Amino acid sequence: AQKITQTQPGMFVQEKEAVTLDCTYDTSDPSYGLFWYKQPSSGEMIFLIYQGSYDQQNATEGRYSLNFQKARKSANLVISASQLGDSAMYFCAMRESSRDYKLSFGAGTTVTVRA
Amino acid sequence: DVKVTQSSRYLVKRTGEKVFLECVQDMDHENMFWYRQDPGLGLRLIYFSYDVKMKEKGDIPEGYSVSREKKERFSLILESASTNQTSMYLCASGETGTGELFFGEGSRLTVL
Numbered sequence A: 001a002q003k004i005t006q007t008q009p010g011m012f013v014q015e016k017e018a019v020t021l022d023c024t025y026d027t028s029d030p031s032y033g034l035f036w037y038k039q040p041s042s043g044e045m046i047f048l049i050y051q052g053s054y055d056q057q058n059a060t061e062g063r064y065s066l067n068f069q070k071a072r073k074s075a076n077l078v079i080s081a082s083q084l085g086d087s088a089m090y091f092c093a094m095r096e097s098s099r100d101y102k103l104s105f106g107a108g109t110t111v112t113v114r115a
Numbered sequence B: 001d002v003k004v005t006q007s008s009r010y011l012v013k014r015t016g017e018k019v020f021l022e023c024v025q026d027m028d029h030e031n032m033f034w035y036r037q038d039p040g041l042g043l044r045l046i047y048f049s050y051d052v053k054m055k056e057k058g059d060i061p062e063g064y065s066v067s068r069e070k071k072e073r074f075s076l077i078l079e080s081a082s083t084n085q086t087s088m089y090l091c092a093s094g095e096t097g098t099g100e101l102f103f104g105e106g107s108r109l110t111v112l
Helices: none
Strands: A010-014 A019-021 A032-039 A046-052 A064-069 A074-079 A088-096 A103-105 A109-114 B004-006 B010-013 B019-025 B031-038 B042-051 B054-057 B065-070 B073-078 B087-094 B107-111
Touching: A010 A019, A019 A109, A032 A064, A032 A074, A046 A064, A046 A074, A074 A088, A088 B042, A103 B042, B004 B087, B010 B019, B019 B031, B019 B087, B019 B107, B031 B073, B042 B065, B042 B073, B054 B065, B073 B087
Parallel strands: A010 A109, B010 B107
Antiparallel strands: A019 A074, A032 A046, A032 A088, A064 A074, A088 A103, A088 A109, B004 B019, B019 B073, B031 B042, B031 B087, B042 B054, B065 B073, B087 B107
């Protein structure tokens, strides 16, 4: 069964606008963590933001924020004030304590920022 | 700057050849991982190592083996490459408990 689902294969966003990338997850572990990574065309994976299952507040890192809705099992990434350099593939990932901290990844969403 | 280095960015091999993909990290991390990335499938875990000489199968280990003789180095081996192993291979390392992984730039393997 798919543990991480990203339903948007590709998205276009206008420069300076906000964009929301969807991520839903499936786990029965009470303790887990959710990550977002960015992969530019150069190939390296860049860590963006982390949310723990027990964290009370939504995580934020600069222009990135994570909209964590535990009951709905969703962890959407919001990028505010999009820049051309935000054009990349974005991956949602989950770490479950029952899987010895190995990360499970979604299929990814490609974001293209238009000038 | 922390670094995970993969030995080859691009490789072209023939069916049946033995292929070695090397990965070195300079962060003294206990854990190292090999993932495979394919369009529409995201990253899938091939093998994982949590200590020198220790390894554990991931979700898609068939057709692959690994070696970790030194803490900083984790090798992925394709004993007899097949065309369905054409893919991007990503190495990563991380500390136990944090979950955050540091990735190399990837090795794009084409098997003809």
